Amino acid sequence: MPDPVPAPLHVLVAEDEALAAMALEDFLSRKGFRVTLAQDGQEGLERYSADPADLVITDLRMPRMDGRALIRELRIRAAGLPILVMTGFLSMEAGEDDLTSERWQPLVVLRKPVSPQVILDTLTSLARAAKLRPV
Amino acid sequence: MFGGVEAFFDTSAYLPHGVCLFWRPEILTLHIVSDVLTGLSYYSIPVALLYFVLKRRDVAFTWVIWLFAAFILACGTTHFFSLWTLWYPDYAVEGIVKALTALVSVLTAVALWVQMPKALALPSATQLADANGALRREVEIRRQAELRYASFFNNLAEGLFVVTVLPDGAFAFDTLNPAHARATGIDPDTIRGRLVREAVPPDTAELVIERYSACVAAGGPIDYEETLDLPIGRRTWHTVLVPVRGEDGQVVQILGSSRDITDRKRLQEELVQTSKLATLGTLAAGMAHEMSQPLNIIRIWAENALSRLRDGDTDTARLDKVLTIMSEQAERMGRIIDHMRTFSRRDGATQRFDPAASVRSAVELVSNQFALENIEVVSDIPAIDCVTRGRPLQLEQVLVNLLSNARDAILEWRADPNGSPAAGRIAVGMRCDLTAGRAVITITDDGGGIDPDILPSIFDPFFTTKEVGKGSGLGLSIGYGIVDSMGGRIDAENVDHGNGSRGVRFTITVPVFHPSAQNVERAHA
Structure with missing residues (x-):
């Protein structure tokens, strides 16, 4: 009996730039992901609570709830959830919010402008490290 | 008989x-x-x-x-x-x-x-002799005074000149002192007695005749800065004109004094420019963030489209959409760059402009940077026709500088043990009162306020409370100079927002006039 077809990996994209989110959705869908979009941290958290994702892509600067607050909330709910941060910030070192520190892992920061291929590669390696089923 | x-x-x-x-x-x-x-x-x-x-x-x-x-x-x-x-x-x-x-x-x-x-x-011979003696003494006193004033005229470092107002209202050069001759490169002998409009090139003549006429019309001293092309080159002068009246009360002569302020002006401009570029430096992070957004969209769309093409998808309608998005985002980046370029540009001559536009522009320039630091800039700028005179970019610079100070104060206040971590709001307001002829721009923060002891010194050059290397101490004094040159003023006061929140309010007042009054004003000038 053949293995059942594995369900695609679920990615939550929290990004307030609708055009960037749309293009990512198109790209990742074509690469076999199920994509959920959220316009800010607040919506991201709501969508995650309703339908937990395997991976999260988030911007930092967003209205209502920013990326750091979203990451803090997600870490409370899922300590090992792989998170990919896309940001236009020049520097990530901001005191205790230093995203490169150990306490936020697993987390990867990519600087905008980001190549979708690099996003795909990063998601793939994050998924592998988290021992998620292959893409 | x-x-x-x-x-x-x-x-x-x-x-x-x-x-x-x-x-x-x-x-x-x-x-x-x-x-x-x-x-x-x-x-x-x-x-x-x-x-x-x-x-x-x-x-x-x-x-x-x-x-x-x-x-x-x-x-x-x-x-x-x-x-x-x-x-x-x-x-x-x-x-x-x-x-x-x-x-x-x-x-x-x-x-x-x-x-x-x-x-x-009839006076007697003795009386006449006495009168003659007194006259001789008077003449001698006058002669001494004249010698003294001639010596002043000829040796003063200040440029002096005399213009005759002819009965028909035309102006003729009488004389200029050696200092003014040296400073302008004009030989007094070549212009003495000649009509102004004939003695100097038409452009220069038009400018100076306008000023001389203004002095006659004012009937009192006038004082202004002007830039003229002279034999020695383009120089900027601070000139004072004083009308002299004849027996019938008509202005018959104008006494002028001029000081060459070209170098001072150049230094001032240099200072303004340096401070402007420094301001831009503090905004660099915000700019980079702002530009990374459209660039990000372009890159994702471009590479996604490429990936589709390589997979054999040649849907032209989709390609059209992608390229349109990319073009729009490139334009969005161009606008950001334009704003930076405009802001860093050297400001030209004074002009009429809407101060509200400078306020909006300044708020736009800083809000991204400030948002990165969780500082909200709330602005209430009514859309009314309001016109002032000055250099729009310089006013914008003053506002950006005040906004930057407000942000620095908020960041410090958050870190201060006695301060408030909740600080982070800057309110920008503007009112334009055409009847009173002034516009009032306010910038209010909740960054804790200024020590009342140092409040009177904050507009002094080189005064700073920032640590070494963080501020030149020139921002506020340059701002003060810019607003002053527009005929306005800038004030600072501490404000209490209630609930323990306090901060500083900077108030800029500039003279304004109704746009429709422009023609009238020009006619007067």
């Missing part, structure tokens, strides 16, 4: 006067000699008088002298007639001569008395 004219002159009944003297030679001789000498003397006196009057045309009461001459002449004639009647008894004719003499004598006597008060009022 009267037997007609002939009978009157008939002498047949009379004896000559000599008969009464019995023709005694010694008596006759005495009369003859006396009358001849008296008569001749009397005749010589009017001649002398006439000679005097003719030579001294400035003598007062000339007509009295003429009358006096006639009187003496008549007296002399009576003496000669006395001689005549010694031998010929023409007593009727002699009587007529005496009557004429009497008439002239009476006229002369009356005239003398009538003219007496006026004659007495």
